[in-house]
Amino acid sequence: MPSEDTKERIAKVIEVGRTVFHYAWVPMIIYVGFTRSNPQPSLIKLISPLA
Template sequence: MPSEDTKERINKAVEVGRTILHYGWIPLIIYIGFTRSNPKPELFKLISPLA
């Protein structure tokens, strides 16, 4: 049976993993689409509202 310390570490790791997934999902999808598209768009055109 895991000790309380081990359970706390697992819970903390799951919490951190959820946070990373929550804030990193959309940037990951944008990055994958940016790097795999053909022709590759320019980064300035991607982020600039004036382009």
């Protein structure tokens, strides 16, 4: 049976993982779409709506 220390560590790892996943999801989707598109747009067109 896991000790309390092990349970606390697992809970902390899951909490940190959820936070990383939460903040990295949208930038990852944008990056994948940017790198896989053909033709690949310039970075300024990705950032600026007026370019």
